Amino acid sequence: MKKLLNTVYVTSEGAALSKDGENLVVQVEGEERARAPFHMIASVVAFGAVLLTPPLLQACAARGITVVLLDRNGRFQARVEGPTSGNVLLRRQQYRASERPEAIVRSLVAGKVANQRAVLQRALRDYGEETQISAKTAIEAAVARLGGILRSVQISTSDVNALRGAEGEAAQLYFGVFGHLIRSPDPAIVFRGRSRRPPLDPMNALLSFLYTLLTHDCRSAAETVGLDPAVGFLHRDRPGRPSLALDLMEEMRPALVDRLALSLVNRRQIRIQDFRMEDNGAVLLNDESRKTVLSAWQERKKTERRHPFLDETAPLGLAPFLQAQLLARHLRGDLDAYPPWFGK
């Protein structure tokens, strides 16, 4: 099995990253804080003001290690990549398939809806007894309705716009009850429907931050197997948007991110004092708590799971790579469909 290589996250303001032989070295105020051999690293993600030396950038580019620069809040700034691993023949197939995306979109939406439904079912199983009757009823209703949507996605002959519509409806239902899954005793940890730019409540801040990390992993996965991360199926092309990475991410969001975000607040690893409010109403994770979230994310990625289609055990963090690989095999004609990722 392909190794789950590490992502090095650098969050300390003023950190300096350099190359020393075959190692990446992180220094803060002239003192060495971390060191990792290049062959163990898949990518480097730097938050805010981090210094990267030219020899380090060159070494990363030459070894296929992507370097991503984010601002302090996790917003994408830039990405440094070596010679692209893209394969022109595969990309042509991808572009051709993107003209008639129904079949792939059907799988993507089926995976996403099934996984959203699984998150709600799981919450009912684990905490159903302690949940208020009204909330429980609402969650049950959403589960039932998501089941109906899943069935319609499976059997209908509907076109891609109808499938996109089903995805949108499912998201509304799901996020409509998502707030009921929060069991933190902090009354200020709330979720008032999905808000993105900027996130307007703590739960959205947490979700947005984690989605950024997952997008990055999905984008690298697409690149690794030679696909063009910018050309998607469910997400329409838009300049500058990594549509394929966003497509791949849809299926995995519920299991990888949403459940992690819930467990972080429900286990009180993240509390209200871990957020800061900006004047414009934006709610953001503060610097210290981002470290907690990053290490929980790394741990989550190491959890071993049975891959549903391959029927092999693999760390969750490899799911984006395996799905990208299966998508490439479908585009190449080895598989008659793209097998969705059903996370249980």
Added chain:
Amino acid sequence: MDDDPIPLSALQHAVYCLRQAALIHVERLWEENRFTAEGRVLHAAVDRQGQRYSRGVRRVSALPLSCRRLQLAGVADLVEYHKSEAGEIPYPVEYKRGKPKLHRADEAQLCGQALCLEEMTGLSIPEGALFYEQTRRRVVVRFDMELRTLTERVARELRETILSGVTPPAIYEKRKCDPCSLIELCRPRIAGRSAKAWRDREIDKLLSEAQGG
């Protein structure tokens, strides 16, 4: 029409498995593992071009080769020039990590070199040798009709595959696939499975489970 020659080194992959050759040369997938890494170190040592004599035999290392007829090109590790009544006869020697194998991939690659040398020199080359690092033994390879036919057939199939850009489907064979360094990228076990049927079964299962069905 594409005139890029096929690398001689691809022949050994194509003899072993045409899909493997396509994964490497069409899809450009290459799983760096211990075996390929060692192979590179060994080759780096051999790849310095030069000529020297030992025991009266002229030995040329890293000799560029090509064959227009089969559109092959590559570099021979070592070509010795053995003296005979007819003059010097080229004698290709290829270095291999590991030990002699049960399949004919290494022999076909060597034969490909001989076919190049024959076209380039107009001489007929009856034999060459494979040198195996692990056993430190030379194995003499005779370029008989059977080996020549195999090599030429595979060279043509490989060329067609590379020109088509289509990777042939996998056929899982335990003996061949389990030791294959590309198995994780090839995934021969899923070949022929219907992902569509699987998806529908999974959805049916999810929807029939007790809760919320």
